[in-house]
Amino acid sequence: MKAPQHPSHRKRRRRNFGDRIRAWIRHHYTQCYDSLLRIVRTPVNSVVTCLLIAIAIVMPTIFYICTDALQSNEHYWREPITLSLFLHPQSNGKNLAHHLQQLPEVKTVKYIDAEQALAEFKAQSGLADMIETLSYNPLPEVIEIEPTADAATHQQLAALKNKLLALKEVAQVQLDIEWLQRFQQLVMLIERIGTLIALLLLAAVVLVISSMVHWIISNRRDEIEIIHLFGASRAFIRRPFIYTGFWYGFIGGGIAWIFAKLILDWISASLHNLLALYGHTYNLATITPLLGLQLMFGTALLGVVGSWIAVVRYLRHHIELPVNL
Amino acid sequence: MEMIRFNDVSMRFANGYQALYDINFTIEKNEMVFLTGHSGAGKSTILKLILLSERATRGQIWMHGRNLRTVTSKRACYYRRNIGTVFQNNQLLFDRNVYDNIALPLIIAGYPQTQIARRVEAVLERVALDDYATRNPMKLSAGEQQRVGIARAIVNNPLLLIADEPTGNLDPDLSDSIMNLFAHLHDSGTTILIVSHDLSLVQKMQHRVITLKNGRLTGDTLR
Numbered sequence A: 001m002k003a004p005q006h007p008s009h010r011k012r013r014r015r016n017f018g019d020r021i022r023a024w025i026r027h028h029y030t031q032c033y034d035s036l037l038r039i040v041r042t043p044v045n046s047v048v049t050c051l052l053i054a055i056a057i058v059m060p061t062i063f064y065i066c067t068d069a070l071q072s073n074e075h076y077w078r079e080p081i082t083l084s085l086f087l088h089p090q091s092n093g094k095n096l097a098h099h100l101q102q103l104p105e106v107k108t109v110k111y112i113d114a115e116q117a118l119a120e121f122k123a124q125s126g127l128a129d130m131i132e133t134l135s136y137n138p139l140p141e142v143i144e145i146e147p148t149a150d151a152a153t154h155q156q157l158a159a160l161k162n163k164l165l166a167l168k169e170v171a172q173v174q175l176d177i178e179w180l181q182r183f184q185q186l187v188m189l190i191e192r193i194g195t196l197i198a199l200l201l202l203a204a205v206v207l208v209i210s211s212m213v214h215w216i217i218s219n220r221r222d223e224i225e226i227i228h229l230f231g232a233s234r235a236f237i238r239r240p241f242i243y244t245g246f247w248y249g250f251i252g253g254g255i256a257w258i259f260a261k262l263i264l265d266w267i268s269a270s271l272h273n274l275l276a277l278y279g280h281t282y283n284l285a286t287i288t289p290l291l292g293l294q295l296m297f298g299t300a301l302l303g304v305v306g307s308w309i310a311v312v313r314y315l316r317h318h319i320e321l322p323v324n325l
Numbered sequence B: 001m002e003m004i005r006f007n008d009v010s011m012r013f014a015n016g017y018q019a020l021y022d023i024n025f026t027i028e029k030n031e032m033v034f035l036t037g038h039s040g041a042g043k044s045t046i047l048k049l050i051l052l053s054e055r056a057t058r059g060q061i062w063m064h065g066r067n068l069r070t071v072t073s074k075r076a077c078y079y080r081r082n083i084g085t086v087f088q089n090n091q092l093l094f095d096r097n098v099y100d101n102i103a104l105p106l107i108i109a110g111y112p113q114t115q116i117a118r119r120v121e122a123v124l125e126r127v128a129l130d131d132y133a134t135r136n137p138m139k140l141s142a143g144e145q146q147r148v149g150i151a152r153a154i155v156n157n158p159l160l161l162i163a164d165e166p167t168g169n170l171d172p173d174l175s176d177s178i179m180n181l182f183a184h185l186h187d188s189g190t191t192i193l194i195v196s197h198d199l200s201l202v203q204k205m206q207h208r209v210i211t212l213k214n215g216r217l218t219g220d221t222l223r
């Protein structure tokens, strides 16, 4: 009980809460630093891994940025939608046009009387001579309506069409939205395919990091075994590997940022020149610093997930104590 | 006061192999005990049970008044910090120096830096490796490496020091000096359980010897 006491063998001093917190922070800090150092010390493996991650990340990134840019340049490629109202003969088209202008769904109204319509038709059809021979004007008055942007979905347009058809002056309403439907479906399809590919690539990143960390863990088996026997908690054992996954993701995300920037600059330069020929200005697709940082931390998160999977799997197989009987 | 007690402990591994049959013994505080037996007798299995690397299939093990069945898997790591372990092939980490190897149990237990430095220095002195702190363990002799391993095992002032064939890799002279080191530690109040199949060495030490045979306890000299 009361054995001779050696200097380092005195009563077991209790560490207070502050000491433990400080030690905990310190371990985080040293492991964070140490895992980065280990990555740097195995350059070949690390470069290959980070490049794999970057390549997998850069594709969805560019896809995202390009669709974003496409949407912000919508006015260049989006045709205005119009509804053409063909009126019964002898209706008061001017009045009706004035009335329609008041509707909330309507942005602009253009009234075309029969003579104008005929003149336009002559000019466009190239049948001027034949039309000259007609003794009367067969064309009705027409009102062209452009709906407002927030009334432009497929359903809203169909409703508007029915509403206009109900007017007694209106003989027929022509709404050419087939292209719109087709276009919207195409956009949806592209978005779905893009999302699917992006998800697969993100899963690939998790797998790459997970198998890399698994390999690193098996190289440090002895160390894990030792610190386990000296009472390391699971979190303590996990920590260096989680940081390794973090760094792989972080660095891979950074390389992806550089790649994305290079590729987008390259695409944008030629696009810019092309559009300049037509006198257009164009919102170029770029990767903002904010997006770049999101990329790095987002990929780092994937790294944490990947390494977590690897560590937990390893610990379950090699360290876990059998359940209490 | 008793440090460790085995009460009718039996151990059957997952593959069905029965390694221990009804083991009973008690080790008092400040005792130094040798555990011997032929290869495969179950010596390491007893250490594994003490370390909670495995759980006994039958019987109770008490450590410092605590039934190990009450230690959950999650809390087992805190329990292990009470035990210092020395391995046969000392298991030092060659990617760091002697100081960092010895500091490991203290870092795990969350000691402040200043205390770690103080304790590592003190323990280096005890194993007579005063100037070795910054050396790489790979470049030390086998005996020096084993002393680093012992320093690491005692740096956290464990309640119990266990050693599995600590002299297994050493020539007789070195074995003697390592055993003398254990004897010193024992003199200064450490409870020690050493596994060794080197009978001549064990007998020379004149301490209590527990003998295992085919998983059964067949001898206990009880001083």
Ligand SMILES: Nc1ncnc2c1ncn2[C@@H]1O[C@H](COP(=O)(O)OP(=O)(O)OP(=O)(O)O)[C@@H](O)[C@H]1O
Binding pocket: B013, B014, B015, B017, B019, B037, B038, B039, B040, B041, B042, B043, B044, B045, B046, B197
């Ligand atoms: N995890 C395990 N699963 C199944 N059998 C095991 C396991 N570990 C050990 N054994 C068996 O249990 C028996 C006792 O093993 P143990 O390691 O305790 O022997 P030992 O006395 O330490 O021998 P040695 O002197 O050779 O180290 C051996 O026959 C061994 O094959």
Ligand SMILES: [Mg+2]
Binding pocket: B043, B044, B045, B164
């Ligand atoms: Mg053994």
